[in-house]
Amino acid sequence: MTKRMRYQAWRWLVLWWYYFFLLWITTHGQTRYSIPEELKQGSVVGNVAKDLGLGLSDVFDRNLRVDSEAGKQYFTVDAGKGELVVNDRIDREALCGQSASCVLPLQVLTENPLQLHRIEVEIRDINDNSPVFSTEERFLKIAESTATGIRFPLETAQDLDSGSNSVKSYTLSKDECFSLKIKEAAGNRKVPELVLEKALDREKQSVHELLLTALDGGNPVKSGTTSIIVTVLDNNDNVPVFTKPLYNVTAYENSVRGSILAKVEAADADEGVNGEIEYAFSEHTPQSALSIFQLNAVTGEISLIGPLDYESKAIHELDITAKDKGIPEMEGHCRVQVMVIDINDNAPEIVLTSKPNPVREDAVSGTVVALIRARDLDSGENAKVTLKLPKGPPFSLKPSFSNNYALVTSGALDRERFSEYSIEITATDSGSPPLSSKKTIPVSINDVNDNPPVFTQSSYNVYLKENNVPGSILHSVSASDLDLGDNAKISYSILDSKVQDVSVSSYVYINSDNGSIYSMHSFDYEKLKVFQIQVQAKDQGSPSLSSNATVHVFILDQNDNAPAVIYPSSAALGSLSHQRMPRSAKAGHLVTKVTAVDADSGHNAWISYRLAEATDASLFTVNLYTGEVRTKRAVSEQDDSSQRLLIEIKDDGERVQSSTVTVSILLEDGLHEPILDLRHKLSEPSRKTGRITLYLILSLASVSVLSLVTLLILAVKCIRSSRSSGSCCMRRSDCDDYKNPNRNLQIQLNTDGPIKYVEVLGGDMLSQSQSFRSCMSPMSEYSDFTLIKPSSTTDFKEVISVLDASLPDSTWTFESQQVSRK
Structure with a gap:
């Protein structure tokens, strides 16, 4: 009992030192662990997270995982503790065979950032396999005349374990004629040999049954047995002897089938059939060798019938027997060792350790995209691999x-x-x-918002007829973005600006999705001729990028204003215009002059006059262009003293607009000079009326003189700069209209039939211009020149009320039009 307790204490001490040694290796090696094979699933190998300097949070956040180069996933990582645990049964013999060292390389991968660590797990052998003989019985035939001391090679036992757990010794059951000797072969292999210690006597014992036992060096010891049955033969007493006990042969792994690798030879001292030899592979030759090699039974030539593969097996050992045909048969033994020479018959292989990650297009140089590994199944120089990338891709x-x-x-x-x-x-x-191989790795590039939207045009010109329908579309702008996804989604907006001191958003609005611009209300050319819109296109990237485009909106005039009569002013005041004419008037006498203006422009403002109705149509005529009313013939005594004329005034628009004025003419005797009568009349008013008239005359005279001087100067400059009489433009600055809009002055000489007039325009494109028009009739009998200060058409009535009291019927008129400025 005491001895048993001592044994258990000794066993616990050994286990304690074993685990302490294992822990020491794991802790201080850091990247190498050592475990015995056949550990249970879930057994802890070591804390890989701690050994790699990672926290428990990194195990989950950085997706810590392990990848085995052996192909099968024998290990996994416990995400909760960061421990490397056994995931599947580990059989060292299946992994490494009988190699002295069995190291399983592992790759530990972490993400964010992507890193690769290499660790090694040494698989230690345990004594889990017993020695095994290929046959349960071995039959030997030995002639009774065989000399003592002759050795008969026996089959070696195979143990899948390695090191101290492999086959260490053999024992033979007790027999007075035979003993067992162990021969040391290459590679520290122990080959059992049966030694004949005493001459055989067939008559005394014809069969000897022996038991051969193979023992390994494990603890506890495991063993395997095979029976050796020796039959004692008579007569043939010479054994065939090979010229060499061991033949060393080399062969390239690409050797062609049918080639002869070696030839074995044996000699027998006997004569006749006892000296005839046949060669054969030993009984325990594995089938894998028999599928590669062939032995000629007569010549002893070993030829190749199957492929050699250095990567599968580098050395083949063949046991050959030479038997004679005597009675009993005698046999000799030799071994042929075929060493396979490696050739470069395996192309290198490229293995993706991790899938390629998408890369942002703004990634810095050196950003890791993927991890790859190169391997070649050959050896030596044939296994050295170099990788190469094509030129071009970054x-x-x-x-x-x-x-x-x-x-x-x-x-x-x-x-x-x-x-x-x-x-x-x-x-x-x-x-x-x-040899070479290729592998294509797809790498996708993630978009970054590095391209602003780009309009199809930097500026757009839009022409819109006035009196448009509110809510109608003006124009559509379009922009494109080279980016992708949200970085390419574009929204449109109008930047805030002022048009006539009013926000542009009150005039138009834009569809943010498609860039269509709509009007908010109807536009009036007479109030607004042109304005501009700043449109912005912005993407939805982060940060967002944008670009701008300018949309110029030009309002086109429509004939929506009828001519307005400014003289005779009484017509504008809603009553008849009374004119006096002497009965002594001759043909061509200027009775009065009708003057009208049209708020439209261009052809829509060209005015013509026509006599629509008259008391006596044969007495009066109206000039088509000037509106002068003259007599067609001399007045007779038979003509009525009261004449009534209805004069129609039309413009030149597509849809003609017109207005009428009624002029009442009184024929009086003794009335000769209207101007003299007017002057006589002007001298009689009261002092108050005379003072007002005097002020008006002085003001009109000053403005007239100033206007004439200005017109003459501009006319001289225009004539010098251009020989054309159509138009002239003088600018006080060389800047563009938009840069200094308030300094533009435009003078235009126009001719509408017999009417000669000068039009003066000032202001920029975005503000409404003042226009001054001077109408001069060459047919006028008087040289008066009338200048009316700029005013809007809505002030016509006030102007007419002043003119009617002070000016004669036949005067030259200067008309002006002004609408609100920006």
Whole structure:
């Protein structure tokens, strides 16, 4: 009992030191762990997060995961504790065979940023396999005349374990004629040999049954057995002997089938059939070797019937037997070791360690896109792999360790030029001739808002007829954005500005989705001729980008104003105009002059006069262009003393607008000079009326003189600058109209039939101009020149009331029009 307790205490002490050694390796190696095979699923290997300097939060946030280069996922990471745990059964023999060292390389990946760590897990062998013989029984035939000391090679046992757990010794059951010797072969292999210790006597014992036991070095020890049945033969007492006990042969793995690799030879001292030898593979030769090699039973030539593959097996060991045909049969043994020479028959392979991440187009150089690994199943120089990228794409390969590379950016990216790259990586080994392979890695480029919207035009000109329907569309602007998604979604807006001291938003509005501009109300050319809109296109990127375009809106005139009579002023006041004419008037006598203006422009403002009705149509005529009313013939005594004329005034618009004025003419005897009568009349008023008249005359005279001087100066300059009599324009500044709009002065000489008039325009395009028009009739009998100060058409009645009291019927008139400025 005491001995048992001591044994258990010793066992616990050994286990304690074992786990302490394991913990020490894990802690101080940091990237290497050591575990025994066949651990249960869920067993902890080590805290990989702690060993890599990561916190528990990093395990989840950075998606810590492990990838095995062996292909099968034997390990996983506990996301809660950051521990590396066993995920599947680990069989060291399946992974590494009988290799002395079995290290499983693992790759630990973390994201944000993307990093790759390499750790190694050493798989230690445990004694989980017993030695096994390929056959349960081995039959030997030994002639009774065989000399003592002869050795007979026996089958070696195979143990899948390695190191101390592999086969260490053999034992043979007790027999007085046989003993067991262990021969040390290449690679520290132990080959059991049966030694004949005492001469056989068939008559005494014809069959010997022996039990061969193979023992491994594990704790506890495991064993395997096979039966050896020795049949004692008579006569043939010479064993075939090979010229060499071991044949070393080399062969390239690309050797053609049918080629002879080696030839074994054995000699037998016997004669006749006892000396005839046949060659054969030993009984325990594996089927994999029999599918590759063929042995000629007569010549002993070993030929190739299957492919050699250095990567599958580099050394083949063949046991060959030479048997004679004597009775009993005698056999000799040798071994052929075929060493396969590697050739470059495996192309390198490119493996993606991580899927390529999309890259922002503003990513800096050196941004990691993907992790890749290169491998080649060959060995030596044939396994050295170099990777190459094509020229052009802004990417490069950054070497890491153990044929691991990082694909990184090496230049500026522009999604608008290339939204996706197909990067073809070429892997080439160092063999002769070199082999290569290619792999295409797609890399998509994520959009960044680096392009502002661009209008199809920097400015737009829109022509709109006045009196338009409110809510109608004026124009549509369009902009495009080279970006993608929200970065390319464009919204339109109108920047705030003033038109005639009113916000432009009260005139128009814009559809933010499609850029259509609509009017808010009807426009009047006489009040607003032109204005501009600043349209902004803004994308929905972050930060958003924008651009502007100018829309010039020109209002086109429509014939929507009828001519307005400004003389005789009585017509404008709603009563008949009474005129006096002497009965002594001759043909062509100027009775009066009708003057009208039209608020429209161009053809819509061209005015013509026509006598619509008359008491006596044969007595009076109206000039078509000047509106002068003259006698067609001399007045006779038979003519009525009261004549009534209805004069129609029409413009030249597409839809003609017209107005009428009624003139009542009184024929009086003894009335000769209206002007003299008027002057006589002017001398009689009271002092108050005379003072007003005097002021009016002085004002009109001053303005007239100033206007004449201005017109003469402008006319001289226009004649010098241009020989054309149609128009002349003088600007006080060389600047554009929009830069200094208030300094533009425009003089235009127009001719409408017999009417000669000068039109003076001032102001800019965006403000309403003042216009001064001087109408001079060459047929007028008087030289009076009348200047009316600028005023709107709504002030006609006030002007007429003043003129009617002071001016004669036949005067030259100067008319003006002004609408509100901006």
